[in-house]
Amino acid sequence: MRTKVFAIAFFATLTALTSSALAGAGSESRTLRPADGTYTTTRVVTAFGDSIVAGYCGIFCRADSYGVFYGRRVAEARDASVSYRGRAQSGEVMSQIASRVASNLTDLRAADTITIEGCGNDFLDARKSYRNQSDCTNETVLATALDRCRTNLRTALNTIASNRKAGSQVLVMTLYYPGLNSDKGRTCGAGKHFDVFIDYLLEANWTMCNEAWSRGFKCVDGLASFNAADVDTTLDADTTVDIDQVRINQATDAGNFPAYYNRVLASKAVLTDANTKRTGTSTTADYLQSDDTHPTSAGHQRLAADHAAAAL
Ligand SMILES: [Ca+2]
Numbered sequence: 290m291r292t293k294v295f296a297i298a299f300f301a302t303l304t305a306l307t308s309s310a311l312a313g314a315g316s317e318s319r320t321l322r323p324a325d326g327t328y329t330t331t332r333v334v335t336a337f338g339d340s341i342v343a344g345y346c347g348i349f350c351r352a353d354s355y356g357v358f359y360g361r362r363v364a365e366a367r368d369a370s371v372s373y374r375g376r377a378q379s380g381e382v383m384s385q386i387a388s389r390v391a392s393n394l395t396d397l398r399a400a401d402t403i404t405i406e407g408c409g410n411d412f413l414d415a416r417k418s419y420r421n422q423s424d425c426t427n428e429t430v431l432a433t434a435l436d437r438c439r440t441n442l443r444t445a446l447n448t449i450a451s452n453r454k455a456g457s458q459v460l461v462m463t464l465y466y467p468g469l470n471s472d473k474g475r476t477c478g479a480g481k482h483f484d485v486f487i488d489y490l491l492e493a494n495w496t497m498c499n500e501a502w503s504r505g506f507k508c509v510d511g512l513a514s515f516n517a518a519d520v521d522t523t524l525d526a527d528t529t530v531d532i533d534q535v536r537i538n539q540a541t542d543a544g545n546f547p548a549y550y551n552r553v554l555a556s557k558a559v560l561t562d563a564n565t566k567r568t569g570t571s572t573t574a575d576y577l578q579s580d581d582t583h584p585t586s587a588g589h590q591r592l593a594a595d596h597a598a599a600a601l
Contacts, residue, residue: 314343314351314379321360321371332369334360335400337390337445338407338462340379345583352586355462356404358593363402366601374400382414383407383441390445397452404596405445406462406511408438408493413467413582416486425477431489439496450504458600459506462592463494463537465515467582470562487557488550495549498537507599510537514595515576515588516560518567524559531559531567563588 322328336342336356344354360373374396376389386407390397397403415434419425449459466487475482490512498508513536521530534556542549553560561567563576576588584592 314340314345315377317343317351317373317375319357319360319373319375321357321364321373323364323368328364328368328370330367330369331372332363332367332401333372333374333396333399334363334402334404335374335393335396336360336377337386337393337403337405338377339381339386339410340377340583341406341409342404343375343377343379344589345379346578347580353589355584355589355592355596358590359404359596362593362597362601366597372399380410381407382410383438383445387441387445387448390448394448394452397449398454400453401457402600403449403453403457403459404462405449405459406464407445408434408442408497409464409467411438412464412486412489412493419485420475420482425482425485428485428489431486435489435493438493442497443500446500446504446506449506459501459504460509460596460600461497461501461506462509462596463497463511464490465511465563465576466490466560467563467577469516469560470564471581487554487560491550491553492546494537495542495546498539499543499546502539502543508537508539509592509595509599511592512560513537514591515563515566515584518559518561520567520570522559522567524561525556531556534559566591 342354342356344351344357346352356375357373360371363369364371376393376396378389381389411434415430418430419428446461453459469483472483472486473481477485494512501508513532517535518531521528524531535553537549565573566576568574574587575585576591577583578585
């Protein structure tokens with residue numbers, strides 16, 4: 290009897306936790322104010338995406354995401370009370386994110402700043418399928434993920450372009466590379482899984498930035514932020530700061546995928562795991578949680594800083 294009561298109580302608790310966790314991984318509405326508590330104006334920041342901007346940090350856990358940290362920076366920079374509207378859901382692929390953009394037009398139209406990230410789950414799902422295949426030369430699942438990413442990203446950006454208010458800013462963030470070291474340790478013939486995936490990642494990221502730029506939006510390079518050092522390292526022989534070697538550049542890369550692709554591939558030796566992101570000559574930061582997928586608080590704050598560098 291005692292066991293049965295315990296079991297019922299446990300189940301009830303688990304159900305309650307699951308319900309709150311599901312809510313916690315989805316939409317959030319918050320007011321973000323300058324640190325001194327006073328403000329002279331208001332702003333609306335609306336964020337679209339998946340678990341990254343939803344702040345996923347494990348089951349029953351949500352942390353401040355880069356969207357929230359960026360919203361706080363907007364509050365400070367504009368001396369504003371910011372209405373932060375996170376309209377993101379853990380686990381969603383780009384087609385679902387595009388649908389969520391279309392079903393949140395009120396928050397889209399009200400926004401002074403709109404952020405969007407996505408395609409991560411499309412590629413994580415595809416990578417898992419690819420790893421489980423017996424034939425590592427069959428890249429169909431990866432090509433399909435890239436195709437869906439591009440098609441649905443364009444749909445989402447078109448919805449944003451045709452509904453955003455005049456003078457608003459839009460920031461699109463590219464993918465970083467979670468599990469980079471793990472993929473370098475997996476082989477396909479004479480190559481590594483890293484060499485297979487990097488092609489798709491670069492094409493997805495270039496598409497995201499190019500589609501952003503062509504609509505007058507900003508692009509934030511998550512791969513550079515997470516996967517290359519902020520200083521020059523001995524990973525290659527030059528004296529150029531590693532992040533500058535791989536960061537996407539509107540002046541040289543807009544409308545020119547080969548320019549971007551060839552430059553980054555020529556410098557692929559400097560792409561490193563985000564668990565040991567080098568932030569200084571003698572300092573590293575751990576930007577990924579133990580799941581090797583989602584950002585730590587330090588990672589989110591870095592992404593927010595790079596959003597601010599692009600548009601504040
Ligand atoms: Ca270098």
